[in-house]
Amino acid sequence: MRFPSWATILVLAIFLALIPSFRPSVYMLSFLSLLLMYAALATSWNIAGGYTGYLSFGHVAFFGVGGYTTALLLIAFKWSPLWTSWLGGLLAALFATLVGYPCLRLHGPYFSLVTLILALAVKVIVLNMRWTGGSSGLWIPLPPWDTFTTRVIFFEAMVFLLAFVLLVARAIYLGKIGKGLTAIRENEIVAQAIGINTTYLKMVAFITSAFLTGVIGGLYSYMQNYIHPDMMFDPTISVFMVLMALFGGAKTWFGPLIGAATLRVVDEILTLSIQAEMARILFGLILAGVVLFMPDGLSALVVQSVSKLKKVAAEKVG
Protein backbone atom coordinates (compact mmCIF):
# COMPACT_ATOMS: atom_id res chain seq x y z
CA MET A 1 0.00 0.00 0.00
CA ARG A 2 1.33 3.45 -0.93
CA PHE A 3 0.22 6.24 1.36
CA PRO A 4 0.19 9.77 -0.09
CA SER A 5 2.42 12.37 1.53
CA TRP A 6 0.91 14.37 4.39
CA ALA A 7 0.97 17.42 2.12
CA THR A 8 -1.39 15.67 -0.32
CA ILE A 9 -3.79 14.89 2.50
CA LEU A 10 -3.69 18.53 3.64
CA VAL A 11 -4.30 19.88 0.13
CA LEU A 12 -7.20 17.46 -0.25
CA ALA A 13 -8.62 18.64 3.08
CA ILE A 14 -8.30 22.33 2.14
CA PHE A 15 -9.98 21.62 -1.17
CA LEU A 16 -12.86 19.89 0.67
CA ALA A 17 -13.03 22.68 3.26
CA LEU A 18 -13.70 25.21 0.50
CA ILE A 19 -16.91 23.46 -0.61
CA PRO A 20 -19.22 25.48 1.73
CA SER A 21 -18.03 28.75 0.13
CA PHE A 22 -20.03 27.70 -2.96
CA ARG A 23 -23.11 27.89 -0.73
CA PRO A 24 -24.52 24.41 -1.30
CA SER A 25 -27.98 23.60 0.10
CA VAL A 26 -28.36 22.54 3.72
CA TYR A 27 -29.41 19.08 2.54
CA MET A 28 -26.28 18.74 0.41
CA LEU A 29 -24.07 19.84 3.29
CA SER A 30 -25.65 17.35 5.71
CA PHE A 31 -25.31 14.61 3.14
CA LEU A 32 -21.64 15.41 2.52
CA SER A 33 -20.94 15.69 6.27
CA LEU A 34 -22.34 12.19 6.78
CA LEU A 35 -20.32 10.91 3.83
CA LEU A 36 -17.12 12.34 5.30
CA MET A 37 -18.06 10.96 8.71
CA TYR A 38 -18.44 7.45 7.34
CA ALA A 39 -15.18 7.81 5.42
CA ALA A 40 -13.47 8.76 8.69
CA LEU A 41 -15.21 5.91 10.55
CA ALA A 42 -14.24 3.33 7.94
CA THR A 43 -10.64 4.58 8.00
CA SER A 44 -10.45 4.38 11.80
CA TRP A 45 -12.04 0.92 11.77
CA ASN A 46 -9.46 -0.09 9.21
CA ILE A 47 -6.56 0.71 11.57
CA ALA A 48 -7.67 -2.22 13.71
CA GLY A 49 -9.67 -4.32 11.23
CA GLY A 50 -7.72 -3.89 8.02
CA TYR A 51 -4.13 -3.60 9.19
CA THR A 52 -4.25 -6.43 11.72
CA GLY A 53 -6.99 -8.59 10.25
CA TYR A 54 -8.95 -8.57 13.52
CA LEU A 55 -12.44 -7.83 12.20
CA SER A 56 -14.32 -5.98 14.91
CA PHE A 57 -18.11 -6.11 14.58
CA GLY A 58 -18.61 -3.99 17.66
CA HIS A 59 -16.99 -0.65 16.92
CA VAL A 60 -20.35 1.05 17.35
CA ALA A 61 -19.75 0.66 21.10
CA PHE A 62 -16.91 3.21 20.90
CA PHE A 63 -18.98 5.43 18.64
CA GLY A 64 -21.83 5.40 21.14
CA VAL A 65 -19.58 5.95 24.16
CA GLY A 66 -18.13 9.04 22.47
CA GLY A 67 -21.58 10.29 21.52
CA TYR A 68 -23.07 9.87 24.98
CA THR A 69 -20.04 11.49 26.64
CA THR A 70 -20.38 14.73 24.69
CA ALA A 71 -24.17 14.75 24.97
CA LEU A 72 -24.11 14.31 28.76
CA LEU A 73 -21.35 16.92 29.22
CA LEU A 74 -23.28 19.35 27.05
CA ILE A 75 -26.46 18.87 29.04
CA ALA A 76 -24.77 18.96 32.46
CA PHE A 77 -22.11 21.67 32.01
CA LYS A 78 -22.95 23.23 28.63
CA TRP A 79 -19.49 22.22 27.40
CA SER A 80 -19.32 22.34 23.63
CA PRO A 81 -18.98 18.93 21.91
CA LEU A 82 -16.63 20.59 19.46
CA TRP A 83 -13.91 20.08 22.05
CA THR A 84 -15.46 17.53 24.45
CA SER A 85 -15.56 15.06 21.56
CA TRP A 86 -11.86 14.52 22.30
CA LEU A 87 -12.84 13.59 25.85
CA GLY A 88 -15.38 11.21 24.31
CA GLY A 89 -12.55 9.72 22.29
CA LEU A 90 -10.43 9.34 25.41
CA LEU A 91 -13.26 7.58 27.24
CA ALA A 92 -13.77 5.26 24.27
CA ALA A 93 -10.02 4.57 24.27
CA LEU A 94 -10.13 3.82 28.00
CA PHE A 95 -13.01 1.42 27.42
CA ALA A 96 -11.08 -0.18 24.56
CA THR A 97 -8.09 -0.63 26.85
CA LEU A 98 -10.24 -2.45 29.40
CA VAL A 99 -11.94 -4.80 26.95
CA GLY A 100 -9.15 -4.95 24.38
CA TYR A 101 -6.74 -7.08 26.34
CA PRO A 102 -9.06 -10.04 26.92
CA CYS A 103 -10.74 -9.69 23.50
CA LEU A 104 -7.52 -9.58 21.52
CA ARG A 105 -6.42 -12.88 23.01
CA LEU A 106 -9.15 -14.40 20.84
CA HIS A 107 -8.52 -15.11 17.19
CA GLY A 108 -10.46 -14.97 13.95
CA PRO A 109 -14.18 -15.52 14.24
CA TYR A 110 -14.12 -15.62 18.05
CA PHE A 111 -12.83 -12.07 18.18
CA SER A 112 -15.54 -10.89 15.77
CA LEU A 113 -18.26 -12.60 17.79
CA VAL A 114 -17.11 -11.22 21.12
CA THR A 115 -16.92 -7.66 19.83
CA LEU A 116 -20.42 -8.05 18.39
CA ILE A 117 -21.74 -9.26 21.75
CA LEU A 118 -19.82 -6.56 23.61
CA ALA A 119 -21.54 -3.82 21.63
CA LEU A 120 -24.94 -5.38 22.37
CA ALA A 121 -24.03 -5.55 26.06
CA VAL A 122 -23.01 -1.88 26.20
CA LYS A 123 -26.30 -0.96 24.57
CA VAL A 124 -28.24 -2.90 27.20
CA ILE A 125 -26.34 -1.07 29.96
CA VAL A 126 -26.96 2.40 28.49
CA LEU A 127 -30.60 1.50 27.86
CA ASN A 128 -31.10 0.67 31.54
CA MET A 129 -29.16 3.42 33.29
CA ARG A 130 -31.05 6.39 34.65
CA TRP A 131 -28.25 8.96 34.16
CA THR A 132 -27.97 8.20 30.44
CA GLY A 133 -31.65 8.95 29.92
CA GLY A 134 -32.26 5.19 29.50
CA SER A 135 -34.85 4.15 27.00
CA SER A 136 -36.41 7.62 26.82
CA GLY A 137 -33.24 8.99 25.22
CA LEU A 138 -31.70 12.44 25.52
CA TRP A 139 -32.69 15.76 23.98
CA ILE A 140 -29.64 17.65 22.80
CA PRO A 141 -29.68 21.46 23.16
CA LEU A 142 -29.59 23.13 19.76
CA PRO A 143 -26.30 24.66 18.65
CA PRO A 144 -26.34 28.48 19.05
CA TRP A 145 -26.05 29.23 15.31
CA ASP A 146 -28.51 29.44 12.43
CA THR A 147 -29.12 26.28 10.39
CA PHE A 148 -26.71 26.98 7.57
CA THR A 149 -23.84 28.07 9.86
CA THR A 150 -24.40 24.99 12.02
CA ARG A 151 -24.20 22.71 9.01
CA VAL A 152 -21.08 24.47 7.77
CA ILE A 153 -19.42 24.08 11.17
CA PHE A 154 -20.26 20.37 11.25
CA PHE A 155 -19.02 19.97 7.71
CA GLU A 156 -15.71 21.67 8.44
CA ALA A 157 -15.33 19.66 11.63
CA MET A 158 -15.82 16.45 9.65
CA VAL A 159 -13.28 17.55 7.04
CA PHE A 160 -10.82 18.24 9.85
CA LEU A 161 -11.54 14.87 11.51
CA LEU A 162 -11.17 12.96 8.26
CA ALA A 163 -7.81 14.60 7.58
CA PHE A 164 -6.75 13.92 11.16
CA VAL A 165 -7.80 10.27 10.95
CA LEU A 166 -5.96 9.86 7.65
CA LEU A 167 -2.79 11.40 9.08
CA VAL A 168 -2.94 9.13 12.13
CA ALA A 169 -3.58 6.09 9.94
CA ARG A 170 -0.66 7.14 7.75
CA ALA A 171 1.68 7.60 10.70
CA ILE A 172 0.74 4.18 12.06
CA TYR A 173 0.97 2.40 8.75
CA LEU A 174 4.29 3.86 7.64
CA GLY A 175 5.86 3.59 11.08
CA LYS A 176 7.41 0.57 12.71
CA ILE A 177 4.01 -0.31 14.19
CA GLY A 178 2.48 -0.73 10.75
CA LYS A 179 5.12 -3.23 9.69
CA GLY A 180 4.40 -5.22 12.84
CA LEU A 181 0.63 -5.07 12.25
CA THR A 182 1.01 -6.34 8.69
CA ALA A 183 3.14 -9.17 10.01
CA ILE A 184 0.38 -10.03 12.47
CA ARG A 185 -2.22 -10.03 9.70
CA GLU A 186 -0.17 -12.27 7.47
CA ASN A 187 0.86 -14.74 10.15
CA GLU A 188 0.63 -13.99 13.83
CA ILE A 189 2.59 -17.00 15.05
CA VAL A 190 5.53 -16.23 12.80
CA ALA A 191 5.36 -12.57 13.85
CA GLN A 192 5.61 -13.65 17.46
CA ALA A 193 8.45 -15.99 16.69
CA ILE A 194 10.59 -13.27 15.11
CA GLY A 195 10.24 -11.18 18.23
CA ILE A 196 7.33 -8.85 17.50
CA ASN A 197 5.38 -7.92 20.62
CA THR A 198 2.04 -8.80 19.04
CA THR A 199 -0.14 -8.11 22.08
CA TYR A 200 1.26 -4.59 22.44
CA LEU A 201 0.87 -3.76 18.75
CA LYS A 202 -2.66 -5.12 18.55
CA MET A 203 -3.58 -3.07 21.60
CA VAL A 204 -2.11 0.11 20.09
CA ALA A 205 -4.06 -0.39 16.87
CA PHE A 206 -7.29 -1.28 18.68
CA ILE A 207 -7.10 1.64 21.14
CA THR A 208 -6.18 4.19 18.46
CA SER A 209 -9.03 2.96 16.33
CA ALA A 210 -11.43 3.18 19.27
CA PHE A 211 -10.22 6.69 20.17
CA LEU A 212 -10.85 8.02 16.66
CA THR A 213 -14.23 6.29 16.48
CA GLY A 214 -15.17 7.84 19.84
CA VAL A 215 -14.22 11.35 18.70
CA ILE A 216 -16.36 10.98 15.57
CA GLY A 217 -19.26 9.63 17.62
CA GLY A 218 -18.93 12.60 19.98
CA LEU A 219 -19.41 15.01 17.13
CA TYR A 220 -22.19 12.95 15.53
CA SER A 221 -24.45 13.15 18.58
CA TYR A 222 -24.16 16.95 18.46
CA MET A 223 -25.49 16.85 14.90
CA GLN A 224 -28.70 15.25 16.19
CA ASN A 225 -31.50 16.89 18.16
CA TYR A 226 -32.20 13.72 20.04
CA ILE A 227 -30.20 10.59 20.76
CA HIS A 228 -31.32 7.16 21.86
CA PRO A 229 -29.33 3.96 22.57
CA ASP A 230 -31.08 2.35 19.58
CA MET A 231 -29.45 4.85 17.25
CA MET A 232 -26.11 5.53 18.96
CA PHE A 233 -25.49 1.80 19.46
CA ASP A 234 -27.20 0.64 16.28
CA PRO A 235 -25.39 -2.53 15.05
CA THR A 236 -26.01 -1.18 11.55
CA ILE A 237 -23.25 1.38 12.15
CA SER A 238 -20.81 -1.43 12.93
CA VAL A 239 -21.95 -3.21 9.80
CA PHE A 240 -21.39 -0.05 7.77
CA MET A 241 -17.85 0.40 9.08
CA VAL A 242 -16.88 -3.17 8.20
CA LEU A 243 -18.74 -3.08 4.91
CA MET A 244 -17.28 0.22 3.72
CA ALA A 245 -13.73 -0.77 4.54
CA LEU A 246 -14.05 -4.23 2.98
CA PHE A 247 -16.04 -3.00 -0.02
CA GLY A 248 -13.50 -0.31 -0.81
CA GLY A 249 -10.58 -2.55 0.03
CA ALA A 250 -9.11 -2.83 3.51
CA LYS A 251 -5.55 -3.14 2.32
CA THR A 252 -5.25 0.36 0.84
CA TRP A 253 -5.53 3.81 2.37
CA PHE A 254 -8.14 5.05 -0.09
CA GLY A 255 -10.20 1.84 -0.02
CA PRO A 256 -12.34 2.87 2.97
CA LEU A 257 -12.81 6.32 1.39
CA ILE A 258 -14.09 4.92 -1.91
CA GLY A 259 -16.18 2.39 0.01
CA ALA A 260 -17.77 5.05 2.21
CA ALA A 261 -18.45 7.40 -0.69
CA THR A 262 -19.98 4.72 -2.95
CA LEU A 263 -22.12 3.12 -0.29
CA ARG A 264 -23.34 6.43 1.14
CA VAL A 265 -24.50 7.56 -2.29
CA VAL A 266 -26.17 4.19 -2.94
CA ASP A 267 -27.78 4.25 0.50
CA GLU A 268 -29.11 7.80 0.02
CA ILE A 269 -30.58 7.02 -3.40
CA LEU A 270 -32.14 3.75 -2.24
CA THR A 271 -33.53 5.22 0.97
CA LEU A 272 -35.05 8.18 -0.88
CA SER A 273 -36.39 6.21 -3.82
CA ILE A 274 -37.44 2.90 -2.28
CA GLN A 275 -37.19 2.25 1.44
CA ALA A 276 -34.60 1.94 4.19
CA GLU A 277 -35.21 -1.80 4.54
CA MET A 278 -34.68 -2.32 0.84
CA ALA A 279 -31.34 -0.52 1.13
CA ARG A 280 -30.34 -2.77 4.03
CA ILE A 281 -31.28 -5.93 2.15
CA LEU A 282 -29.03 -4.79 -0.64
CA PHE A 283 -26.21 -3.96 1.79
CA GLY A 284 -26.36 -7.40 3.33
CA LEU A 285 -26.12 -8.90 -0.12
CA ILE A 286 -23.27 -6.55 -1.05
CA LEU A 287 -21.37 -7.62 2.07
CA ALA A 288 -21.86 -11.27 1.05
CA GLY A 289 -20.95 -10.44 -2.54
CA VAL A 290 -17.75 -8.62 -1.58
CA VAL A 291 -16.50 -11.69 0.30
CA LEU A 292 -17.40 -13.92 -2.63
CA PHE A 293 -16.37 -11.96 -5.68
CA MET A 294 -13.93 -9.24 -4.74
CA PRO A 295 -12.12 -10.11 -1.52
CA ASP A 296 -9.66 -7.23 -2.07
CA GLY A 297 -12.42 -4.67 -2.64
CA LEU A 298 -13.02 -1.95 -5.20
CA SER A 299 -9.58 -0.42 -4.75
CA ALA A 300 -7.97 -3.61 -6.11
CA LEU A 301 -9.93 -3.07 -9.31
CA VAL A 302 -8.72 0.56 -9.40
CA VAL A 303 -5.11 -0.42 -8.80
CA GLN A 304 -5.34 -3.16 -11.44
CA SER A 305 -6.77 -0.88 -14.10
CA VAL A 306 -4.24 1.87 -13.30
CA SER A 307 -1.31 -0.51 -13.68
CA LYS A 308 -2.85 -1.85 -16.90
CA LEU A 309 -3.10 1.70 -18.26
CA LYS A 310 0.51 2.33 -17.32
CA LYS A 311 1.52 -0.85 -19.13
CA VAL A 312 -0.38 0.20 -22.25
CA ALA A 313 1.18 3.68 -22.09
CA ALA A 314 4.65 2.21 -21.61
CA GLU A 315 4.18 -0.08 -24.61
CA LYS A 316 3.14 2.84 -26.80
CA VAL A 317 6.14 4.91 -25.75
CA GLY A 318 8.53 1.97 -26.07
Next chain:
Amino acid sequence: MNFFLQVMISGLLLGTTYALLGVGFSLIWGVARVLNITHAIFAVLAAYAAYWPMKLYNLDPFLILLGIIPLFFLLGVLLYEGPIRLLERRTPNLELSSLVLTFGLAYALENMMAYLWSPGPRLLNTPYTGHSLSLLGIYFPLTQVYSFLLSVVTIVAIYLFLYHTHLGKAVRAVWQDRDGAVLSGVNLHSVTAITYGVAIASAGVAGVAMALIYAFNPAIHLGWLIYIFLVVIMGGVGSMLGAGVAGLFTGLVINLSVLFIPFAWSNLLLFSGLLLLLFIRPRGLLQR
Protein backbone atom coordinates in the same frame (compact mmCIF):
# COMPACT_ATOMS: atom_id res chain seq x y z
CA MET B 1 -41.07 -23.00 47.37
CA ASN B 2 -43.60 -24.17 44.83
CA PHE B 3 -43.06 -20.97 42.91
CA PHE B 4 -39.32 -21.52 42.91
CA LEU B 5 -39.77 -25.07 41.62
CA GLN B 6 -42.14 -23.80 38.97
CA VAL B 7 -39.62 -21.27 37.70
CA MET B 8 -36.87 -23.87 37.67
CA ILE B 9 -38.88 -26.44 35.75
CA SER B 10 -40.08 -23.97 33.16
CA GLY B 11 -36.47 -22.87 32.78
CA LEU B 12 -35.47 -26.45 32.09
CA LEU B 13 -38.30 -26.90 29.57
CA LEU B 14 -37.12 -23.75 27.82
CA GLY B 15 -33.54 -24.91 27.90
CA THR B 16 -34.24 -27.88 25.62
CA THR B 17 -35.08 -25.48 22.80
CA TYR B 18 -31.80 -23.63 23.31
CA ALA B 19 -30.10 -27.00 23.27
CA LEU B 20 -31.74 -27.84 19.95
CA LEU B 21 -30.59 -24.54 18.45
CA GLY B 22 -27.08 -25.23 19.73
CA VAL B 23 -26.99 -28.79 18.35
CA GLY B 24 -27.86 -27.64 14.83
CA PHE B 25 -25.35 -24.81 14.93
CA SER B 26 -22.51 -27.01 16.12
CA LEU B 27 -23.31 -29.65 13.47
CA ILE B 28 -22.38 -27.18 10.73
CA TRP B 29 -19.45 -25.81 12.70
CA GLY B 30 -18.08 -29.28 13.34
CA VAL B 31 -18.57 -30.80 9.92
CA ALA B 32 -18.04 -27.83 7.60
CA ARG B 33 -15.90 -25.49 9.75
CA VAL B 34 -18.36 -22.68 9.10
CA LEU B 35 -19.72 -20.37 11.80
CA ASN B 36 -23.20 -20.07 10.38
CA ILE B 37 -24.63 -16.72 11.52
CA THR B 38 -27.78 -17.41 9.47
CA HIS B 39 -28.77 -20.25 11.82
CA ALA B 40 -30.98 -18.07 14.02
CA ILE B 41 -32.44 -16.14 11.10
CA PHE B 42 -33.66 -19.44 9.63
CA ALA B 43 -35.29 -20.16 12.99
CA VAL B 44 -37.08 -16.80 12.80
CA LEU B 45 -38.07 -17.52 9.21
CA ALA B 46 -39.64 -20.81 10.37
CA ALA B 47 -41.50 -18.94 13.08
CA TYR B 48 -43.05 -16.74 10.38
CA ALA B 49 -43.69 -19.79 8.21
CA ALA B 50 -45.72 -21.23 11.09
CA TYR B 51 -47.35 -17.92 11.89
CA TRP B 52 -48.89 -17.02 8.53
CA PRO B 53 -50.82 -20.23 7.73
CA MET B 54 -52.10 -20.24 11.30
CA LYS B 55 -53.18 -16.62 11.10
CA LEU B 56 -54.71 -16.85 7.62
CA TYR B 57 -56.12 -20.40 7.46
CA ASN B 58 -56.22 -21.42 11.13
CA LEU B 59 -53.79 -24.27 10.52
CA ASP B 60 -52.14 -25.80 13.57
CA PRO B 61 -48.39 -25.06 13.81
CA PHE B 62 -47.67 -28.76 14.26
CA LEU B 63 -49.35 -29.51 10.95
CA ILE B 64 -47.33 -26.79 9.25
CA LEU B 65 -44.19 -28.30 10.71
CA LEU B 66 -44.64 -31.23 8.32
CA GLY B 67 -44.01 -28.77 5.52
CA ILE B 68 -41.38 -26.73 7.32
CA ILE B 69 -39.00 -29.63 7.92
CA PRO B 70 -38.48 -30.70 4.29
CA LEU B 71 -38.55 -27.08 3.10
CA PHE B 72 -35.83 -26.02 5.51
CA PHE B 73 -33.81 -29.12 4.75
CA LEU B 74 -33.84 -27.94 1.15
CA LEU B 75 -32.92 -24.38 2.16
CA GLY B 76 -29.95 -25.74 4.10
CA VAL B 77 -28.74 -27.72 1.11
CA LEU B 78 -29.19 -24.64 -1.09
CA LEU B 79 -27.24 -22.49 1.38
CA TYR B 80 -24.37 -24.93 1.07
CA GLU B 81 -24.56 -25.57 -2.67
CA GLY B 82 -24.85 -21.85 -3.43
CA PRO B 83 -22.85 -19.27 -1.49
CA ILE B 84 -20.83 -21.52 0.82
CA ARG B 85 -19.52 -23.78 -1.97
CA LEU B 86 -18.62 -20.72 -4.00
CA LEU B 87 -16.73 -19.31 -1.03
CA GLU B 88 -14.94 -22.58 -0.30
CA ARG B 89 -13.31 -22.44 -3.70
CA ARG B 90 -12.14 -18.85 -3.34
CA THR B 91 -10.99 -18.21 0.18
CA PRO B 92 -7.91 -19.35 2.05
CA ASN B 93 -9.55 -18.53 5.38
CA LEU B 94 -12.98 -20.17 5.39
CA GLU B 95 -13.71 -19.58 9.10
CA LEU B 96 -13.48 -15.80 8.92
CA SER B 97 -14.81 -15.30 5.38
CA SER B 98 -17.83 -17.48 6.06
CA LEU B 99 -18.54 -15.44 9.17
CA VAL B 100 -18.67 -12.24 7.11
CA LEU B 101 -20.63 -13.94 4.33
CA THR B 102 -23.30 -15.42 6.58
CA PHE B 103 -23.45 -12.20 8.57
CA GLY B 104 -24.26 -10.35 5.35
CA LEU B 105 -26.88 -12.93 4.37
CA ALA B 106 -28.49 -12.83 7.81
CA TYR B 107 -28.61 -9.04 7.68
CA ALA B 108 -30.26 -9.14 4.25
CA LEU B 109 -32.78 -11.82 5.34
CA GLU B 110 -33.62 -9.96 8.55
CA ASN B 111 -34.43 -6.79 6.64
CA MET B 112 -36.31 -8.71 3.98
CA MET B 113 -38.62 -10.07 6.67
CA ALA B 114 -38.96 -6.60 8.19
CA TYR B 115 -39.80 -5.25 4.75
CA LEU B 116 -42.35 -7.92 3.90
CA TRP B 117 -43.96 -8.47 7.28
CA SER B 118 -43.13 -5.30 9.27
CA PRO B 119 -40.59 -5.18 12.10
CA GLY B 120 -43.29 -5.44 14.77
CA PRO B 121 -43.50 -8.40 17.18
CA ARG B 122 -45.76 -11.40 16.42
CA LEU B 123 -47.19 -14.05 18.66
CA LEU B 124 -48.24 -17.59 17.75
CA ASN B 125 -51.75 -17.67 19.16
CA THR B 126 -52.68 -21.35 19.08
CA PRO B 127 -55.89 -22.92 20.40
CA TYR B 128 -53.90 -24.20 23.38
CA THR B 129 -52.19 -20.89 24.20
CA GLY B 130 -53.22 -19.83 27.67
CA HIS B 131 -54.16 -23.33 28.81
CA SER B 132 -52.01 -25.16 31.26
CA LEU B 133 -51.37 -28.57 32.67
CA SER B 134 -51.29 -29.08 36.41
CA LEU B 135 -49.04 -31.69 37.94
CA LEU B 136 -48.38 -32.02 41.69
CA GLY B 137 -49.46 -28.43 42.24
CA ILE B 138 -47.16 -27.09 39.57
CA TYR B 139 -48.65 -25.49 36.48
CA PHE B 140 -47.15 -25.93 33.06
CA PRO B 141 -48.43 -23.75 30.23
CA LEU B 142 -49.41 -26.15 27.43
CA THR B 143 -47.38 -24.23 24.86
CA GLN B 144 -44.29 -24.74 26.97
CA VAL B 145 -44.92 -28.45 27.23
CA TYR B 146 -45.47 -28.79 23.48
CA SER B 147 -42.40 -26.72 22.75
CA PHE B 148 -40.40 -28.94 25.08
CA LEU B 149 -41.69 -32.13 23.46
CA LEU B 150 -40.94 -30.78 20.01
CA SER B 151 -37.35 -30.00 20.95
CA VAL B 152 -36.75 -33.28 22.75
CA VAL B 153 -38.14 -35.36 19.90
CA THR B 154 -35.98 -33.49 17.40
CA ILE B 155 -32.82 -33.81 19.48
CA VAL B 156 -33.45 -37.54 19.87
CA ALA B 157 -34.04 -37.83 16.13
CA ILE B 158 -30.75 -36.11 15.37
CA TYR B 159 -29.03 -38.36 17.88
CA LEU B 160 -30.48 -41.48 16.29
CA PHE B 161 -29.47 -40.20 12.85
CA LEU B 162 -25.88 -39.58 13.93
CA TYR B 163 -25.34 -42.72 15.97
CA HIS B 164 -27.59 -45.34 14.43
CA THR B 165 -27.50 -44.79 10.68
CA HIS B 166 -24.81 -45.37 8.12
CA LEU B 167 -25.04 -41.80 6.86
CA GLY B 168 -24.79 -40.45 10.39
CA LYS B 169 -21.61 -42.42 10.82
CA ALA B 170 -20.20 -40.71 7.72
CA VAL B 171 -21.14 -37.31 9.17
CA ARG B 172 -19.32 -38.12 12.39
CA ALA B 173 -16.33 -39.38 10.43
CA VAL B 174 -16.00 -36.08 8.55
CA TRP B 175 -16.39 -34.25 11.84
CA GLN B 176 -13.57 -36.19 13.47
CA ASP B 177 -11.10 -36.26 10.60
CA ARG B 178 -11.87 -34.75 7.24
CA ASP B 179 -8.97 -36.24 5.28
CA GLY B 180 -9.29 -39.60 6.94
CA ALA B 181 -12.98 -39.73 6.07
CA VAL B 182 -12.34 -38.87 2.42
CA LEU B 183 -9.61 -41.49 2.22
CA SER B 184 -12.02 -44.11 3.53
CA GLY B 185 -14.40 -43.32 0.71
CA VAL B 186 -16.81 -40.85 2.28
CA ASN B 187 -18.35 -38.48 -0.25
CA LEU B 188 -17.43 -35.22 1.45
CA HIS B 189 -19.64 -33.08 -0.75
CA SER B 190 -22.91 -34.93 -0.23
CA VAL B 191 -22.27 -35.55 3.46
CA THR B 192 -21.68 -31.83 4.01
CA ALA B 193 -24.80 -30.92 2.00
CA ILE B 194 -26.91 -33.32 4.07
CA THR B 195 -25.42 -31.91 7.29
CA TYR B 196 -26.49 -28.43 6.24
CA GLY B 197 -29.95 -29.76 5.44
CA VAL B 198 -30.35 -31.48 8.80
CA ALA B 199 -28.98 -28.49 10.71
CA ILE B 200 -31.21 -25.92 9.02
CA ALA B 201 -34.25 -28.21 9.31
CA SER B 202 -33.53 -28.46 13.04
CA ALA B 203 -33.24 -24.66 13.17
CA GLY B 204 -36.71 -24.54 11.60
CA VAL B 205 -38.17 -26.82 14.26
CA ALA B 206 -36.42 -24.83 17.00
CA GLY B 207 -37.83 -21.60 15.56
CA VAL B 208 -41.38 -22.94 15.82
CA ALA B 209 -40.66 -24.17 19.35
CA MET B 210 -39.38 -20.72 20.31
CA ALA B 211 -42.38 -19.03 18.68
CA LEU B 212 -44.76 -21.15 20.77
CA ILE B 213 -43.37 -19.51 23.91
CA TYR B 214 -42.01 -16.11 22.93
CA ALA B 215 -43.11 -13.23 20.76
CA PHE B 216 -40.75 -12.86 17.81
CA ASN B 217 -39.70 -10.24 15.28
CA PRO B 218 -37.08 -10.21 12.53
CA ALA B 219 -34.45 -8.51 14.67
CA ILE B 220 -34.69 -11.07 17.48
CA HIS B 221 -32.34 -13.47 15.72
CA LEU B 222 -29.32 -11.66 17.19
CA GLY B 223 -30.67 -12.40 20.66
CA TRP B 224 -31.24 -16.06 19.81
CA LEU B 225 -27.79 -16.22 18.29
CA ILE B 226 -26.27 -15.19 21.59
CA TYR B 227 -28.09 -18.06 23.33
CA ILE B 228 -26.71 -20.36 20.65
CA PHE B 229 -23.13 -19.20 21.21
CA LEU B 230 -23.58 -19.59 24.92
CA VAL B 231 -24.85 -23.15 24.56
CA VAL B 232 -22.25 -24.17 22.01
CA ILE B 233 -19.30 -22.65 23.81
CA MET B 234 -20.42 -24.01 27.17
CA GLY B 235 -21.25 -27.46 25.93
CA GLY B 236 -18.39 -27.81 23.51
CA VAL B 237 -18.76 -28.71 19.88
CA GLY B 238 -18.99 -32.37 19.17
CA SER B 239 -20.94 -33.36 22.20
CA MET B 240 -24.71 -33.69 21.96
CA LEU B 241 -24.77 -34.32 25.69
CA GLY B 242 -22.74 -31.15 26.27
CA ALA B 243 -25.14 -29.06 24.20
CA GLY B 244 -28.08 -30.61 26.03
CA VAL B 245 -26.71 -29.85 29.48
CA ALA B 246 -25.58 -26.35 28.43
CA GLY B 247 -29.00 -25.64 26.97
CA LEU B 248 -30.78 -26.69 30.16
CA PHE B 249 -28.36 -24.61 32.20
CA THR B 250 -28.95 -21.55 30.01
CA GLY B 251 -32.71 -21.87 30.35
CA LEU B 252 -32.34 -22.25 34.10
CA VAL B 253 -30.13 -19.17 34.42
CA ILE B 254 -32.45 -17.06 32.29
CA ASN B 255 -35.51 -17.98 34.33
CA LEU B 256 -33.88 -17.84 37.76
CA SER B 257 -32.12 -14.55 37.16
CA VAL B 258 -35.47 -12.89 36.45
CA LEU B 259 -36.45 -13.66 40.05
CA PHE B 260 -33.58 -11.62 41.45
CA ILE B 261 -32.77 -8.93 38.91
CA PRO B 262 -34.81 -6.94 36.38
CA PHE B 263 -35.36 -8.72 33.07
CA ALA B 264 -33.12 -6.40 31.04
CA TRP B 265 -30.18 -7.18 33.28
CA SER B 266 -30.60 -10.93 32.94
CA ASN B 267 -29.44 -10.59 29.34
CA LEU B 268 -26.40 -8.72 30.56
CA LEU B 269 -25.70 -11.53 32.99
CA LEU B 270 -25.70 -13.96 30.06
CA PHE B 271 -23.43 -11.69 27.98
CA SER B 272 -20.94 -11.42 30.83
CA GLY B 273 -21.10 -15.16 31.38
CA LEU B 274 -20.34 -15.76 27.72
CA LEU B 275 -17.51 -13.21 27.66
CA LEU B 276 -16.03 -14.74 30.80
CA LEU B 277 -16.21 -18.22 29.28
CA LEU B 278 -14.43 -17.08 26.13
CA PHE B 279 -11.74 -15.33 28.13
CA ILE B 280 -11.04 -18.40 30.22
CA ARG B 281 -10.82 -20.50 27.07
CA PRO B 282 -9.55 -18.11 24.36
CA ARG B 283 -9.95 -20.64 21.57
CA GLY B 284 -13.40 -21.33 22.93
CA LEU B 285 -14.48 -24.58 24.39
CA LEU B 286 -15.58 -24.83 20.76
CA GLN B 287 -12.17 -26.16 19.94
CA ARG B 288 -12.28 -29.86 20.45
